[in-house]
Amino acid sequence: MLSEYEPLSPETLPHRLGGLPAVAEAVGGPPEAWRVAEVGDGNLNLVFIVEGSSGSVIVKQALPYVRLVGDSWPLPLKRAFFEYNALIRQEAVDPGIVPKVAYFDEDQALIVMERLSPHIILRGQTMAGRKVEELGRVMGRFCARTAFRCSDLSMDAGQKKADVALFSGNVELCDITENLVFTDPYFDAEMNRHTAPQLDGVVDELRADKALKIEAQHMKRAFTARAETLCHGDLHAGSIMVTGDSVRIIDPEFAFYGPMGFDIGMLIGNYLMAYHSMSAHIPDAEERAAYQEWLLEVTRETWVSFTDEFRRLWATERTGILYPVTLYEDQGHADAAEAARDELLAEIFADLLGFAGIEMHRRILGLAHVAEFDSIENEDLRAPLEERSLRLGRDLVLRRRQITDIDTVLAMARERETGETA
Numbered sequence: 467m468l469s470e471y472e473p474l475s476p477e478t479l480p481h482r483l484g485g486l487p488a489v490a491e492a493v494g495g496p497p498e499a500w501r502v503a504e505v506g507d508g509n510l511n512l513v514f515i516v517e518g519s520s521g522s523v524i525v526k527q528a529l530p531y532v533r534l535v536g537d538s539w540p541l542p543l544k545r546a547f548f549e550y551n552a553l554i555r556q557e558a559v560d561p562g563i564v565p566k567v568a569y570f571d572e573d574q575a576l577i578v579m580e581r582l583s584p585h586i587i588l589r590g591q592t593m594a595g596r597k598v599e600e601l602g603r604v605m606g607r608f609c610a611r612t613a614f615r616c617s618d619l620s621m622d623a624g625q626k627k628a629d630v631a632l633f634s635g636n637v638e639l640c641d642i643t644e645n646l647v648f649t650d651p652y653f654d655a656e657m658n659r660h661t662a663p664q665l666d667g668v669v670d671e672l673r674a675d676k677a678l679k680i681e682a683q684h685m686k687r688a689f690t691a692r693a694e695t696l697c698h699g700d701l702h703a704g705s706i707m708v709t710g711d712s713v714r715i716i717d718p719e720f721a722f723y724g725p726m727g728f729d730i731g732m733l734i735g736n737y738l739m740a741y742h743s744m745s746a747h748i749p750d751a752e753e754r755a756a757y758q759e760w761l762l763e764v765t766r767e768t769w770v771s772f773t774d775e776f777r778r779l780w781a782t783e784r785t786g787i788l789y790p791v792t793l794y795e796d797q798g799h800a801d802a803a804e805a806a807r808d809e810l811l812a813e814i815f816a817d818l819l820g821f822a823g824i825e826m827h828r829r830i831l832g833l834a835h836v837a838e839f840d841s842i843e844n845e846d847l848r849a850p851l852e853e854r855s856l857r858l859g860r861d862l863v864l865r866r867r868q869i870t871d872i873d874t875v876l877a878m879a880r881e882r883e884t885g886e887t888a
Contacts, residue, residue, distance in 0.1 A: 469573055471543060474527050476502040479514060483525065488569045489578050494520020510541065510719070515581060522583070523568060528575035528719075535657075541638055543575035545719045548636045550577055552721035555629075555696060559615040560608050564715050582714050585707035589837050592703065592740045595748045595757050596710070602764040604713040605706070606771025609730040613772075613814075614779040616696035617726065618786045626786070630693045630723045639720045640690075643699065647824060648686035651831040652679050660831050664849030668856055669831060681863045682827075685820040693723035701729040702736040702825070703836070727814040730772055731821025735859070736836065737765045738879055739826055742854045743838035746847055758883070762876045769818070769872040773811055780807050812870070819866035819875070826859030854882045 474482065483489045484497025493500055495518040506513035510532060514525040528546040532539040550570045557564050565580040591598055614620055616629070650658055652673055660669055672678060698705065699720025707714045741761045748754035780803075784791060794803035829836045830852045839855075842848035861878055862869070869875060 471530075471574055473529065474512060474514065474525065474574075474576070476504055476514065479516065479525065483516070483578070486569055486578075489516075489523060492521055492523050492568055492578075493518035510545075522581045524565065524579050524581045526577050526579065544572075545636065545639055546570075546575035546577060547572055548633060548639070548721050549717070549719035551632065552696065552698070552718035553577070553579070555616065556608075556612060556698075556715070556718065560611040563604075563608050563713075564718070582707045582716070585709055585712065585714060588703040588706040588708050589740075591708055592761070593743075593747050593838060593841070595744075595753065597757075597760055598708045598713060599711040601708065601713055602767025603771045605733060606730070606768040606773075607775045608715060609701075609733070609768075610772045610775035610779065612698070612729070613695045613726040614776055614783065617694055618788045620779070620783050620786045623787045629696065633696065633722050634693075636699075636720070636722050639699070640722050643720060644686060644690065646832050646834065647828045648682055648689065650833070651824075651827045652682055655832075657833040658831055659833070659835075661845050661849045661852060664845055665830075665852060665856075668853050672827070672831075672856060672860060675860065677864060678860055681820065681866070682824055685817075685824055685863070688725045688817060688820075689728065692725045694726050695723065697722055697724045697728045699724075699729075701733045703740065703838075725814075725817050725821075727817030728821050730768065730814075731818035732825045734765055734768060734818060734875075735822035735825030735829075737761055737768070738822065738858060738875075739829060739836055739855050740838050741765075741879055742851050742858070742883060743842070745851060746842040746844075747838070762879060765879075766872050766876060769815070776811060777807065815870075815872075816866045819862045819869055823859035823862035823866070826855045826862075830856055858882045 479502050480497035480500045501517040503515045512527045516523050528543045531537040532541050553564050567579050569578040698718045699722050705717045741758050744754050744758050789806050839852050
């Protein structure tokens with residue numbers, strides 16, 4: 467490998483990686499016979515599939531700029547370091563959920579990892595109206611395991627503080643979230659875009675909503691100040707790869723230490739946007755209604771699975787400095803431990819709602835949109851579906867302290883879908 471950073475290409479990759487034992491063994495055959503395809507379609511990175519006689523791997527390399535925008539927006543290569551460190555921690559706390567890492571080169575900002583096949587991005591499955599078995603259960607369990615096991619509820623205090631210090635260096639990617647997610651959608655920022663003129667009215671309404679702006683900044687303060695647990699940082703339908711019965715998670719380069727409700731909130735915001743987009747993707751009304759109900763059940767199951775796993779871990783792995791067993795169960799106060807647990811889960815749920823609503827806003831009003839809406843070429847069809855998500859998002863943000871259960875959220879989504887006021 468070179469010591470000075472140089473972007474890979476399909477032509478240069480075999481020569482540059484062919485001498486690495488971990489890569490050569492996984493791919494097989496002489497490097498000059500490898501088949502290399504650049505498949506990156508995201509906003510930030512180069513991604514290659516490398517195939518040989520024995521198998522295949524994914525090679526992901528950071529670029530020194532935001533690919534979506536170009537070299538006018540520079541971005542440090544060190545984000546690959548944070549992705550690598552997040553992947554190995556996620557594998558430790560929920561084995562088998564993320565691709566296994568075969569090789570990491572910090573100087574070249576590249577990670578060689580397991581190729582997930584025949585998995586495809588979750589968005590592709592949902593836009594095609596295909597179901598994924600166990601999606602809600604697996605995602606809820608992952609969010610609970612990372613939230614609990616990477617926090618002071620479970621971790622050694624010294625290691626947790628060291629991890630907070632390590633991931634606090636992911637400054638530039640956190641800055642993207644802090645601005646593009648929590649601030650820019652709520653005023654006429656330069657990189658914003660929306661379906662115009664069809665959404666102009668509701669956009670003006672949201673940006674004039676003072677209470678909404680206050681709550682959005684409260685959520686931003688939680689993002690910046692509450693280093694509770696290791697967060698994936700960008701958990702959405704494009705960061706999940708699936709088959710009909712397998713679920714895996716990728717791309718944690720936005721990883722940071724933040725609120726326990728952040729990842730699951732962003733995820734549920736994406737479920738709800740998919741729900742509202744279905745009129746454009748499934749023409750048959752009966753088939754569409756059934757699939758939309760499945761999406762809502764996935765939403766429900768994600769939260770139920772989260773709470774079930776969180777309670778299990780609370781009972782079996784509460785070995786950190788928070789809510790210690792010595793203070794509760796050992797003193798005959800198990801009921802107080804359960805009360806503390808339930809109050810914490812209620813706090814996480816309120817955060818979840820706020821983050822979900824803000825995610826729905828930024829994906830329609832900000833720079834980076836979702837394919838569920840953007841692929842709808844007919845803007846007159848797209849805009850009403852986006853408006854449902856925008857208004858539901860506002861309801862979730864503003865009512866996050868009053869809504870106490872996931873079934874209320876599902877009812878609110880159904881009401882928005884039928885045009886009624888929640």
